[in-house]
Amino acid sequence: MISAMNEREFLKQYDKSAFEQPMFSVDNVVLTLGKGELEVLLVKRGEHPFKDCWGLPGGFVDLEKDQSIESTALRKIKEKTGVEPDYIEQLETIGNATRDPRDWSITTVFTALIAKQRCTPTDENVVLANWFAVSELSAMTLAFDHTKIIQRALKRLRDRATYSLVPCALLGEKFTLSELQKVHELILGKKLEAKVFRRRVENSGQFEETGEMTSGRGRPAAYYRLRSGTDAFNFEFIRTV
Amino acid sequence: MISAMNEREFLKQYDKSAFEQPMFSVDNVVLTLGKGELEVLLVKRGEHPFKDCWGLPGGFVDLEKDQSIESTALRKIKEKTGVEPDYIEQLETIGNATRDPRDWSITTVFTALIAKQRCTPTDENVVLANWFAVSELSAMTLAFDHTKIIQRALKRLRDRATYSLVPCALLGEKFTLSELQKVHELILGKKLEAKVFRRRVENSGQFEETGEMTSGRGRPAAYYRLRSGTDAFNFEFIRTV
DNA sequence: TTGATTTAAGGGCGTTAAGCCAATAAGTGG
DNA sequence: CCACTTATTGGCTTAACGCCCTTAAATCAA
Numbered sequence: 194m195i196s197a198m199n200e201r202e203f204l205k206q207y208d209k210s211a212f213e214q215p216m217f218s219v220d221n222v223v224l225t226l227g228k229g230e231l232e233v234l235l236v237k238r239g240e241h242p243f244k245d246c247w248g249l250p251g252g253f254v255d256l257e258k259d260q261s262i263e264s265t266a267l268r269k270i271k272e273k274t275g276v277e278p279d280y281i282e283q284l285e286t287i288g289n290a291t292r293d294p295r296d297w298s299i300t301t302v303f304t305a306l307i308a309k310q311r312c313t314p315t316d317e318n319v320v321l322a323n324w325f326a327v328s329e330l331s332a333m334t335l336a337f338d339h340t341k342i343i344q345r346a347l348k349r350l351r352d353r354a355t356y357s358l359v360p361c362a363l364l365g366e367k368f369t370l371s372e373l374q375k376v377h378e379l380i381l382g383k384k385l386e387a388k389v390f391r392r393r394v395e396n397s398g399q400f401e402e403t404g405e406m407t408s409g410r411g412r413p414a415a416y417y418r419l420r421s422g423t424d425a426f427n428f429e430f431i432r433t434v
Numbered sequence: 435m436i437s438a439m440n441e442r443e444f445l446k447q448y449d450k451s452a453f454e455q456p457m458f459s460v461d462n463v464v465l466t467l468g469k470g471e472l473e474v475l476l477v478k479r480g481e482h483p484f485k486d487c488w489g490l491p492g493g494f495v496d497l498e499k500d501q502s503i504e505s506t507a508l509r510k511i512k513e514k515t516g517v518e519p520d521y522i523e524q525l526e527t528i529g530n531a532t533r534d535p536r537d538w539s540i541t542t543v544f545t546a547l548i549a550k551q552r553c554t555p556t557d558e559n560v561v562l563a564n565w566f567a568v569s570e571l572s573a574m575t576l577a578f579d580h581t582k583i584i585q586r587a588l589k590r591l592r593d594r595a596t597y598s599l600v601p602c603a604l605l606g607e608k609f610t611l612s613e614l615q616k617v618h619e620l621i622l623g624k625k626l627e628a629k630v631f632r633r634r635v636e637n638s639g640q641f642e643e644t645g646e647m648t649s650g651r652g653r654p655a656a657y658y659r660l661r662s663g664t665d666a667f668n669f670e671f672i673r674t675v
Numbered sequence: 676t677t678g679a680t681t682t683a684a685g686g687g688c689g690t691t692a693a694g695c696c697a698a699t700a701a702g703t704g705g
Numbered sequence: 706c707c708a709c710t711t712a713t714t715g716g717c718t719t720a721a722c723g724c725c726c727t728t729a730a731a732t733c734a735a
Contacts, residue, residue, distance in 0.1 A: 213497050217458050217540060254529070256454050256538050262529035286527045286542045288495070289502035297497050299458060301527045301542075371712070386694065391713075396692095411711025412701040612683070627723060632684075652682025653730040 215288065215297035219265045220251035220339070222302060222346035223278065225309045225324065226363045231379065232309075232324040233343055236273060238336055239321075242294055248336030249343070250322065251300065266303040273322045275313035278305035280362035284346055292338045304346045306362035354380040358397055361419065367403050369414035370394055456529065456538035460506045461492035461580070463543060463587035464519065466550045466565065467604045467617065473550075473565040474584055477514060479577055480562075483535055489577030490584070491563065492541065507544040514563045516554035519546035521603035525587055533579045545587045547603035595621040599638055602660065608644050610655035611635055 223234035235247040250273045252265070259265045267277055281303050288299030309324075325333070327347065330340060353359040354377045361368065363376055374390045394400055394417070401420045406413035464475035476488040491514045493506070500506045508518055522544050529540030550565075566574070568588065571581060594600040601617050602609065615631045635641055635658070642661045647654035 214455055214458055215495050215497060217455055254456050254538070254540075256456060256531075260531050262527065262540065283526055285524055286503065288542070290497075290500075297495065299495075299503065299542075301529070301540075369712085386696095387712080388695080388714080389693065392693085406702095407712095408702080409711090410703055410709085412703095412713075414712055610683085627725095628683080629685075629725090630723065633722085647731095648683095649731080650682090651732055652680085653684080653732095655683055 215299050216253075216293070217299045217301075218251055218253050219262055219269065220249040220300045220302050220342065221266055221270050221281075221305055222249060222284065222343055223270055223274065223305045223307060224346070224350065224363070225307050225312065226376065226379075227309065227324065227326055229379070230326045230328060231347070232326050233330070234270075234273060234322060235325055235335070236322045243336035246336040247323075247325070247333060249302075249339045262301055263303075266301075266305070270305055274307065276307065276311050278307040278362075279311070280306040280359060282349075284342075284349055287338065287342070298337075302342055302346070304349060306350075306360070308363060308365045310365055350380055358394065358399060361400075367405065367416040367418045369407055369416060371414055373417075456540050457494075457534070458540045458542075459492055459494050460503055460510065461490040461541045461543050461583065462507055462511050462522075462546055463490060463525065463584055464511055464515065464546045464548060465587070465591065465604065466548050466553065467620075468550065468565065468567055470620070471567045471569060472588070472620065473567050474571070475511075475514060475563060476566055476576070477563045484577035487577040488564075488566070488574060490543075490580045503542055504544075507546070511546055515548065517548065517552050519548040519603075520552070521547040521600060523590075525583075525590055528579065528583070539578075543583055543587070545590060547591075547601070549604060549606045551606055591621055599635065599640060602641075608646065608657040608659045610648055610657060612655055614658075 221234075225232050225234070234250055236250045238244055238246050238248050250269050252269050254262060254265045255268075259268065263281070263283075266281060270276075270278055270281075282305075284302040284304045286299065286301040288297075290297045292298050292300075327343070330343060334340075335343075350360070358373070360376050360380055361373055364372060370391055371387075373394070374385055374387065377390070378385055399420055400417045403416040403418050405416040407416065462475075466473050466475070475491055477491045479485055479487050479489050491510050493510050495503060495506045496509075500509065504522070504524075507522060511517075511519055511522075523546075525543040525545045527540065527542045529538075531538045533539055533541075568584070571584060575581075576584075591601070595618050599614070601621055602614055604617055605613060611632055612628075614635070615626055615628065618631070619626055640661055641658045644657040644659050646657040648657065
């Protein structure tokens, strides 16, 4: 194999633009469930540009460590949260001359869902990485176009919540249908009919009862889990658990 | 603004991986309607690797000419077909260490739909760029992972055909509902009910009659066109006409 | 001219899914 | 045991979908 730099020198003969490559990075919109609200994982930037601004956890492909851009995304998330997300999906790629004040820049954005209790809050990171309620974001100025990216990720999540049950990845291993319904209501910002929602879950065939029941106030609810071996969601996604 | 190379030198201080960037390109799956079959635009590669193989029209971002990766996609399509497509949509980004035999490589793939009659077949290009029926592809060996990419683009198009009317971009300015239905049947590979299809078109509110009618065998059909000012499709796409 | 043929467009109806409201079930806390 | 809370299900209304058949409006062949 020819080394990357030699390769570019070679290509330069044919196509001058092949040499001057734009910067390529990966960014992640990592979402979890806070107290009654969606939260997004942000990191404080230590370098310019946007030094000391909060921004999405991401970074550059490591040609040695990473086999694919999905690996890059997962690696960066793991560095910040300590775990692999329950669901990750490619959102879109944004590349233009204006999003980075310095120069042309390209980023492939991934949306990841993760159960809050699965995150290990490493103390040393807590000042550099933090969860923010999405409602707080309007009062914050994030790095680059990250505010807009988060909005697009939330829109995609709303779409998913309307015609899929992907948001279950925000809950843990097991959950009740009421909990899942509340998550959907939170994402969609409106109440859903319990009967209709239960029908959706049953007809999907993606879930099964664990046999366990909740305890506490009110009638106990049945716990459900993702049916094992199910190719759970009809989307391009990477299941990591 | 600091130049790109200086920028990379600067970044290198903080993150060594920032310097060694993978190659980034844009590829296009340009689809049109042939005689009773979908056709995809391919170009014969003049350089290694995969020299003399057919592959997707694409290339590298030109930092001077292009304002965004969408511009890159449209520019490359225009170079090959002479026109801008009626519909273009970002499909996905594939980046890994194996798709290019030489080295790490990333490509953002766009799917474009274009009416065949709007393409200007430039004679000088005809040996280098050609339309191929999608059924022919199984007998061909394309460059890189382009065969797989085309399959994914066709799957996306099938998805679109089931819950949207995006495929109308494969027809010209005006078309009858029967023509549109036949396109959908071609994409989906199955017959559709005329009544159901007409209802879908009407309920969408995206189309209007032109007032003109067809002539020829059988009862004349009403011509329809995309309603102007309609934010026609609920997807991330770039309308160029 | 007339009828056969062809394609377009719409009417009618049974089946299925969605939406809505209320009843019932099964716990906890006094 | 009763009040309260939450879960789950029953049943009805309404809308959408699928299917078939009729009608409309042209061409084509005698």
